[in-house]
Amino acid sequence: MALLEILLADDPILRQKSKKVRQIDSSIQRLMDDMLETMHDAHGVGLAAPQVGQLLRVIVIHLPEQEPLALVNPEVVKREGQRVVEEGCLSIPGWRGEVTRSVTVTVKALNRHGKQIRIKAAEDLLAQALEHEIDHLDGVLYIDHLTRPDKLWKIPPREEEGSPEEPEPALVG
Ligand code: CO
Numbered sequence: 001m002a003l004l005e006i007l008l009a010d011d012p013i014l015r016q017k018s019k020k021v022r023q024i025d026s027s028i029q030r031l032m033d034d035m036l037e038t039m040h041d042a043h044g045v046g047l048a049a050p051q052v053g054q055l056l057r058v059i060v061i062h063l064p065e066q067e068p069l070a071l072v073n074p075e076v077v078k079r080e081g082q083r084v085v086e087e088g089c090l091s092i093p094g095w096r097g098e099v100t101r102s103v104t105v106t107v108k109a110l111n112r113h114g115k116q117i118r119i120k121a122a123e124d125l126l127a128q129a130l131e132h133e134i135d136h137l138d139g140v141l142y143i144d145h146l147t148r149p150d151k152l153w154k155i156p157p158r159e160e161e162g163s164p165e166e167p168e169p170a171l172v173g
Pocket of ligand 1: 088089090091132136172173
């Protein structure tokens, strides 16, 4: 596995639309593994392939105390309700914003073995992460969903490893 470089928000690649994956071969599985490693290293809970310079419809999500998810060609098939949440992105380090997201999100996708799966999430970090990462595949960033243009603020730099700290507030990735 390898750590990949995470592109920052001023990179035009992040505003492009990613292509569907036609075949889940070993290069795609390797990409998923590298994305998970890169995401863990950066302390995020999600990462989308365009963030590492690959314009492919692949995302990974790993929430605390859950199994990691690696999804190919994920698609939101249903969303309901609206809620206001705090959000961050590994491509916009040092910032948080207040955004509008759906309450429930249903996603269909292929897993790393090419099996069709369906995920329903309600009012939780998974629902938020699914919308955030799938947005990346269409060139959309969370700052496009701010509740107001001024609802974006700087956060202090991360404390050193091992020091006591608050849990990351909904840093998505
Ligand atoms: Co992001």
